[in-house]
Amino acid sequence: MSKLRLAIIGAGAIGRAHTDLALRHPDWTVSAIADPSEEAASFATSRNLAWFGNYEEMFDAVPLDAAIIATPNDTHLEIGLACIARGIAMLVEKPIASTVEEAQALTSAADKAGIPLMVGHHRRHNPLLRKACDLINEGRLGRPVSATVMANFLKPDSYFEAAWRRLPGGGPILINLIHEIDLMRFLFGEIDRLQALRSNAARGFEVEDTAAVLIQFRNGALGTITLSDSATAPWSWDLTSGESPSYPRQDVNTHFFMGTDASLTLPRLELWRYRDSKGWHEPLTQERCAPHDGNPYMEQLRHFRSVIEGIEAPRSSGQDATRSLEATLAVQHAAQTSQSVALAV
Numbered sequence: 001m002s003k004l005r006l007a008i009i010g011a012g013a014i015g016r017a018h019t020d021l022a023l024r025h026p027d028w029t030v031s032a033i034a035d036p037s038e039e040a041a042s043f044a045t046s047r048n049l050a051w052f053g054n055y056e057e058m059f060d061a062v063p064l065d066a067a068i069i070a071t072p073n074d075t076h077l078e079i080g081l082a083c084i085a086r087g088i089a090m091l092v093e094k095p096i097a098s099t100v101e102e103a104q105a106l107t108s109a110a111d112k113a114g115i116p117l118m119v120g121h122h123r124r125h126n127p128l129l130r131k132a133c134d135l136i137n138e139g140r141l142g143r144p145v146s147a148t149v150m151a152n153f154l155k156p157d158s159y160f161e162a163a164w165r166r167l168p169g170g171g172p173i174l175i176n177l178i179h180e181i182d183l184m185r186f187l188f189g190e191i192d193r194l195q196a197l198r199s200n201a202a203r204g205f206e207v208e209d210t211a212a213v214l215i216q217f218r219n220g221a222l223g224t225i226t227l228s229d230s231a232t233a234p235w236s237w238d239l240t241s242g243e244s245p246s247y248p249r250q251d252v253n254t255h256f257f258m259g260t261d262a263s264l265t266l267p268r269l270e271l272w273r274y275r276d277s278k279g280w281h282e283p284l285t286q287e288r289c290a291p292h293d294g295n296p297y298m299e300q301l302r303h304f305r306s307v308i309e310g311i312e313a314p315r316s317s318g319q320d321a322t323r324s325l326e327a328t329l330a331v332q333h334a335a336q337t338s339q340s341v342a343l344a345v
């Protein structure tokens with residue numbers, strides 16, 4: 001099977017990780033990097049890759065099948081439209097864009113032109129989440145009742161040296177929460193309405209350091225998320241899922257999905273249910289479902305090729321990612337206004 005030709009646009013933290021994974025991936029050859037920064041140029045040299053300071057120049061010079069757009073959020077629309085104009089399939093990092101309007105513009109331009117578009121909600125490619133999704137879709141939980149998600153971690157003080165991270169928009173609601181919202185939508189379906197509170201009491205910056213969210217799903221289930229970047233705690237996906245070796249792994253559950261027939265924990269994939277008679281006086285049994293290893297970013301690259309070849313539908317389409325963005329922005333709005341926010345149908 002011949003390899004597809006991939007460009008990395010934006011070789012910052014995640015763009016460099018994508019490059020190194022794609023260099024090892026059997027489906028891809030990395031044809032070039034486009035990023036104006038000096039660090040990106042020297043990274044390209046270190047990997048023996050062609051480098052361009054401008055992505056249009058790269059498009060003129062290098063034949064490509066696909067691009068990963070790993071630039072700041074407010075550039076995703078412009079670069080995505082440039083890929084569409086050149087007929088290049090794209091994996092756009094999350095969030096798909098900065099606003100719902102931009103996200104819709106990109107999605108509909110890609111649809112109209114028939115250009116494959118996927119969004120980098122990488123957790124959807126994690127075998128743990130895929131197993132959880134299968135169990136829920138098979139009806140093993142019965143009717144979804146409630147979900148509790150914990151996203152509590154301690155960002156080191158050095159993280160806040162960049163001034164924008166201390167200002168509104170630079171906090172965990174817009175940076176981290178979208179992953180939890182997308183995960184909850186992936187497992188429990190569309191969100192109808194939400195409420196939120198936020199606090200900056202721990203760090204005292206202008207931006208929030210902590211938030212609590214209440215969610216009403218369309219299927220009638222309710223959910224909660226607690227989120228903090230100022231908590232000394234093991235209870236967050238990054239610290240427990242083993243997705244990235246840069247976080248020492250903790251063996252505790254952080255995500256809990258409850259149904260009328262059973263409940264499921266993540267990342268340990270424990271299924272709790274009654275063996276015979278049901279009711280709180282009866283013994284509950286716990287069964288650990290077979291989690292298997294697998295790098296979600298590598299699986300995302302495999303899936304990306306399959307989407308381009310029309311074999312699989314995107315696990316995170318433009319439309320889907322737009323809804324996760326909309327819900328995340330709604331949390332920000334709900335926290336600002338102390339109002340409950342209904343999402344578009």
Ligand SMILES: NC(=O)c1ccc[n+]([C@@H]2O[C@H](COP(=O)([O-])OP(=O)(O)OC[C@H]3O[C@@H](n4cnc5c(N)ncnc54)[C@H](O)[C@@H]3O)[C@@H](O)[C@H]2O)c1
Nearest residue numbers: 010011012013014015034035036037070071073093094095
């Ligand atoms: N899925 C994930 O796990 C994950 C993790 C981190 C970041 N992200 C997302 O990836 C994107 C990038 O985040 P990051 O942390 O790597 O940021 P970063 O600041 O480390 O890197 C961004 C890079 O884009 C380059 N850039 C800026 N404008 C450009 C342009 N017009 N053309 C080409 N290059 C340009 C910058 O020079 C920089 O090197 C964001 O959308 C972020 O939300 C996703």
